[in-house]
Amino acid sequence: MNQAKPSRPRGKFVTFEGIDGAGKSSHIAGAAALVRGRGLNVVSTREPGGTPLGEKLRALLLHEAMHLETEALLMFAARREHLERVIEPALERGDWVICDRFSDATYAYQSGGRGLDRGKFAQLERWVHGHLQPDLTLLFDLPSSIASRRIAAQARELDRFELERAEFHERVRLAYLDRAAAAPQRIRVIDADQAPEAITTLIQETLIRHCL
Numbered sequence: 001m002n003q004a005k006p007s008r009p010r011g012k013f014v015t016f017e018g019i020d021g022a023g024k025s026s027h028i029a030g031a032a033a034l035v036r037g038r039g040l041n042v043v044s045t046r047e048p049g050g051t052p053l054g055e056k057l058r059a060l061l062l063h064e065a066m067h068l069e070t071e072a073l074l075m076f077a078a079r080r081e082h083l084e085r086v087i088e089p090a091l092e093r094g095d096w097v098i099c100d101r102f103s104d105a106t107y108a109y110q111s112g113g114r115g116l117d118r119g120k121f122a123q124l125e126r127w128v129h130g131h132l133q134p135d136l137t138l139l140f141d142l143p144s145s146i147a148s149r150r151i152a153a154q155a156r157e158l159d160r161f162e163l164e165r166a167e168f169h170e171r172v173r174l175a176y177l178d179r180a181a182a183a184p185q186r187i188r189v190i191d192a193d194q195a196p197e198a199i200t201t202l203i204q205e206t207l208i209r210h211c212l
Contacts, residue, residue, distance in 0.1 A: 008093065008094030009094055010091055010092065010094065011040075011041075011090060011091040011092075011093065011094050011095045011096045011097060012091075012096045012097075012135045012136070012211045013087065013091060013096075013097045013099070013132070013133075013134045013135050013136075014031070014096065014097070014098050014099070014134060014135060014136045014137070014138070014207070014211065015098075015099045015100075015101065015102040015104065015134040015136075015137045015138070016028055016031075016098070016099070016100050016101070016137075016138050016140070017101060017102070017104045017105055017108070017137055017138070017139045017140065017176060017187075018139055018140030018141065018142065018176070018192060019108075019140075019142065019144060019147050019169050019172050019173050019176065020147060020151055020161060020162045020169065021142065021146070021147030021148065021149075021150040021151040021162075021169075022140035022141070022142040022147055022192045023140060023142070023150070023192050023196075023199070024100065024138070024140040024192070025100055026196070027140075027196075027199060027200060027203055028044060028098055028100055029044070030200055030203070031098055031138075031203055031204075031207060032044050032096075032098050034203075034204055034207060034212075035096050035098070035207070035212070038212055040095070040096055041090075041093070041094070041095040041096065042095065042096045042097075042098055043086065043087075043090040043095050043096070043097045043098070044098050044099075044100075045082070045086055045087070045097065045098075045099050045100070046099065046100035046101060047075075047078065047079060047082060047099060047100065047101040047102055047105065048061050048062075048074075048075055048078040048079070048101075049078065049082075050078075050081075050082040050085075050086050050087075050099070051078075051081050051082055051085045051086060053078070053081050054078040054079075054081050054082050057074050057077060057078040058078065060074065061074055061075065061078075062159035062160060062161065063159060063160060064160075065160065068110060068114040068115065068116050069116065069120070071110055071114065072106060072110045072116050072120070072121065072124065073124075075106045075110065076106070076124045076125075076127075076128045079102070079103065079106075079128055079129070080128050080129075083128070083129055083132070087099070087132075088132070099134075102134060102137075103125050103128075103129065104137060104139070104176065104179050104187070106121065106124075106125075107121055107125075107175060107176075107179050108172045108173075108175040108176040108179065109161065109172055109175075111175060112171045112172050112174060112175020112176070112178070113164070113168050113169075113171050113172040113175070133186060134186060135186070135210075135211060136186065136188065136206070136207070136210050136211055137183075137186055137187040137188065138188055138190055138203060138206065139176055139177075139180050139187050139188065139189045139190065140190050140192040140199075141173070141176070141177065141189050141190065141191060141192055142173075142191075142192040142193050143173075143193065144166055144169040144170040144172075144173050145166065146193060147169060148166055148169060177189070188206050188210075190202055190203070190206075
């Protein structure tokens with residue numbers, strides 16, 4: 001009699017968050033390498049984006065002016081596609097997913113920064129992924145004044161979020177911290193105003209302690 005093969009454990013879902021200029025994206029590859037070093041498969045992805053449709057929506061969101069509710073709806077539309085096509089299949093296979101931004105970013109940027117009604121945000125979050133939250137979120141926290149200087153020093157074309165005034169970025173930062181205070185078991189705040197080597201060590205320690 002053939003015995004069914006045991007199913008693989010569900011993968012882990014880890015997100016990186018923070019205001020523009022906090023430096024989170026530069027640490028994602030290192031985190032993925034750490035997980036792969038434990039013999040696990042990793043899917044690295046980003047939001048908005050992560051799928052062909054999501055990348056098209058990303059281009060609109062980063063460069064086309066629009067009503068704040070249109071912006072939020074497009075963010076969640078890209079997220080729904082991302083979940084269906086990439087995130088949930090990977091987790092079911094037992095892979096890890098490391099994502100550059102998820103719904104915490106929508107809360108911070110669209111509700112905190114733009115002023116989207118938080119009740120409407122909560123409805124969209126429940127509708128699109130009420131069944132799923134990240135297992136761990138690493139929130140890179142940095143004073144908005146330092147983040148703005150970092151952005152200004154980059155020799156590239158900036159998107160419309162990066163071009164926002166300092167007051168906008170400070171509202172985003174405070175919304176992120178509010179979100180972290182409401183979910184301390186999931187969201188770990190990392191002081192991003194320190195040497196990259198120190199941040200790398202913190203990330204590794206946090207991943208090992210909570211997920212690996």
